[in-house]
Amino acid sequence: MLDPYFTHEVMNMSKTAVLLMADGVEEVEAIVPYDLLNRAGIQTTLVSVQNKTCAKGNMGAEFTGLTPMKDVDFSGIDALVVPGGDAYAIMKDDPAVLEQIKEFGEHSDKVLGAICAGAAIPGQLGLYRNRPYTCVPGLNGDFGGTYKKEHAVIDGNIVTGISVGGAFEFAFDLVEVIMGKEAARKLKIDTSYSL
DSSP states (O other): OBOTTOSSBOTTOOEEEEEEEOTTBOHHHHHHHHHHHHHTTEEEEEEETTSOSEEEOTTSOEEESOEEGGGOOGGGOSEEEEOOBTHHHHHTTOHHHHHHHHHHHHOTTSEEEEEGGGGHHHHHTTTTTTSEEOOOGGGOOOOSSEEOOSSEEEETTEEEEOSGGGHHHHHHHHHHHHHOHHHHHHHHHHTTSOO
């Protein structure tokens, strides 16, 4: 299938990502990465940590067709993405979610992306120790790393985003880490982010 607006084929997607969803998710922080990762050829699945097929966002948008987390085999997934919003309160106390965040954050052959309140969770798990990172300022704790008030920060296999205002930079940085700088550069041109 050739996208009429973009010059790359997305049928033969070889990289995969899971984007965690729960009620109260911040819509922009979920939709922008979901859209741009898929456009870059990264097969991205929206997964309900509540094991439902739907979720209601912070601003009232309803997401349907979600895959329940209990049905997902994470072993073959290349990247895990954690958005923020009120969903943070659900995710931060869920042992299965915390286990996957640690797994992706601690293994250099996997990519962990987290934005806004979602980016506070890896910090609470100690994954930012001696590393630069960002998250929503109000949830920045003593995570043992270097906080940067920037839209997005890359450090090795971990990509963090500050909040809604950094959603595009966060998503492009995820593409860069998963697929390479050229893929991110091309995607910015294809989407008119870079004019």
